[in-house]
Amino acid sequence: MKTYILLLLSTLTLCAQNPKSFAVLGDVIYDDVSTFQTLKSFPPMSQYKEELNTYIISANKTKKIGYKVDVKESSITKKNYLEMLRKLSKKHDAIDMSVKKCFANAITDEDSATINTMVGLGVIDPTDYKGDLINYYEEFGEDHNLSNIKSMYELYVIPKHKDTNNTKNVNKNEERIKRMRAKAKAKDEALVKAVSEEKKREKAKVLSAQKEELGIQ
Numbered sequence: 001m002k003t004y005i006l007l008l009l010s011t012l013t014l015c016a017q018n019p020k021s022f023a024v025l026g027d028v029i030y031d032d033v034s035t036f037q038t039l040k041s042f043p044p045m046s047q048y049k050e051e052l053n054t055y056i057i058s059a060n061k062t063k064k065i066g067y068k069v070d071v072k073e074s075s076i077t078k079k080n081y082l083e084m085l086r087k088l089s090k091k092h093d094a095i096d097m098s099v100k101k102c103f104a105n106a107i108t109d110e111d112s113a114t115i116n117t118m119v120g121l122g123v124i125d126p127t128d129y130k131g132d133l134i135n136y137y138e139e140f141g142e143d144h145n146l147s148n149i150k151s152m153y154e155l156y157v158i159p160k161h162k163d164t165n166n167t168k169n170v171n172k173n174e175e176r177i178k179r180m181r182a183k184a185k186a187k188d189e190a191l192v193k194a195v196s197e198e199k200k201r202e203k204a205k206v207l208s209a210q211k212e213e214l215g216i217q
Contacts, residue, residue: 019066022082025190026066028183029088033059035121036095044106044114048098055091062088079201082194089191099123107132112144120148125184130156 018030033056039045040052062084068074069081076084103124106114115136119126126133126149137146137153 019063019070021066021069021078022085022190022194024186025085025089025194026063028187028190029059029085029092030063031183032092035123038121039099039123042117044102044111045098048095048102051091051095051098055088055095058091059088079198082198085194086191089187103129107136110136110140112136112140112146116144116146116148119152126152 018027036052036056040049040056045052062081065074065076065081065084069076069078074081099118103115103118105111106118107129115133118124119133130152133149134153134156137149140146141150141153
């Protein structure tokens with residue numbers, strides 16, 4: 001019984017992690033699945049429901065393949081797995097654009113509920129809309145629930161040392177913005193690294209073939 005429990009815990013731990021192969025790129029793709037799952041039932045994003053659903057299904061299938069690639073139990077090569085990640089990355093970027101479009105429309109339409117929710121979900125970087133959001137909070141903050149924008153407003157407008165609670169809110173907001181920026185940077189770096197590794201593998205194959213032909217291998 002004890003052995004079974006340990007085995008179960010080990011399996012659950014493995015499932016909670018992302019595949020290690022091309023992890024920097026894969027983590028960005030897989031970690032956003034739960035957020036996209038939430039967006040799928042978010043009314044303002046209803047027109048993108050099919051796009052989100054397709055991404056979620058593809059990401060989950062690719063993740064399972066990634067686990068097998070890690071332990072070399074898949075008929076799919078690392079090169080093919082990388083290509084699958086690249087395609088998912090493009091879909092991820094397309095969804096990001098749809099999210100930004102939805103958010104921009106919410107600002108134009110003065111849709112406070114949508115603005116507050118999307119900032120809270122972390123699907124947009126609020127600093128990209130800093131001026132708009134500060135102005136929006138000053139105009140509608142007293143009348144609408146804009147709790148997720150308030151911390152950013154305090155960060156850029158109200159002095160940090162005003163009170164202890166405000167300082168805590170500011171620090172939390174700074175940390176969230178840093179995480180979002182680090183995530184975007186990691187994605188870009190992962191793609192560059194993945195392409196570089198693939199070029200190295202191809203070069204090594206060519207060199208090995210040449211040595212074999214010359215009989216020096």
